[in-house]
Amino acid sequence: MTNIFSYSLIIIGIIFWFWGTFPLVGNRSVLFKLHSLSVADTLGSMSIVMGLLLQIPREWSLLLLALITLAIWNTVLGYVLAYCSSSGETTQND
Amino acid sequence: MDFILIAMILALLIPIYEAWQDNDIWQKMLAFASIATKTSIMMLVVSVLRDDWPIGVVAVIILSVGNAGLMLLAHLIRRMNEI
Numbered sequence: 384m385t386n387i388f389s390y391s392l393i394i395i396g397i398i399f400w401f402w403g404t405f406p407l408v409g410n411r412s413v414l415f416k417l418h419s420l421s422v423a424d425t426l427g428s429m430s431i432v433m434g435l436l437l438q439i440p441r442e443w444s445l446l447l448l449a450l451i452t453l454a455i456w457n458t459v460l461g462y463v464l465a466y467c468s469s470s471g472e473t474t475q476n477d
Numbered sequence: 478m479d480f481i482l483i484a485m486i487l488a489l490l491i492p493i494y495e496a497w498q499d500n501d502i503w504q505k506m507l508a509f510a511s512i513a514t515k516t517s518i519m520m521l522v523v524s525v526l527r528d529d530w531p532i533g534v535v536a537v538i539i540l541s542v543g544n545a546g547l548m549l550l551a552h553l554i555r556r557m558n559e560i
Contacts, residue, residue: 394481397484397485397488400485400488401488404488404492407491407495407507407508408494408495408498413501413503413507416504416507417507420511424510424511425514428514428515428518431518431521432521435525440525441528442524445524445530445534446521446525446533449517449518449533449536449537449540452540452541453514453540456540456541456545457514457544459548460547461510463548463551463552464503464510464547464548467552467554467555468551468555
């Protein structure tokens with residue numbers, strides 16, 4: 384039962400990855416892509432790591448650390464990229 | 478589980494293609510951020526598959542230090558744009 388649940392979590396994570404990455408190839412603005420990318424990447428990766436945790440491997444502590452690192456660093460990276468890319472555009476518009 | 482890894486590799490190819498074909502620096506930064514996260518998660522999957530915890534340690538290091546490096550790079554590019 385837990386095996387099925389963990390595989391379904393991993394597959395949901397991969398679907399999130401594809402869903403977040405497809406708009407990347409289009410011609411939308413940086414902020415639009417960044418939003419869908421950082422949401423999809425973070426949530427998708429977290430559900431993949433949760434799926435791995437359900438397999439109860441020996442490395443569960445590493446997976447927990449990866450979960451926390453993902454939650455913090457990926458969101459902050461999304462914020463920093465948004466801040467830096469948009470402040471770049473304002474200077475060009477002046 | 479091999480099928481899952483192949484699907485992950487396919488998901489990784491899209492940002493690599495995006496980083497190659499786009500000339501805007503910020504689009505490339507987006508693609509690299511996505512590549513960094515995806516590779517580290519793939520390494521975690523491999524480390525659970527092989528039950529080999531050093532690979533997992535490297536994956537977590539890539540996750541945290543890689544993202545920190547990308548943040549520094551973003552600030553650097555922003556300052557370079559202001560000059």
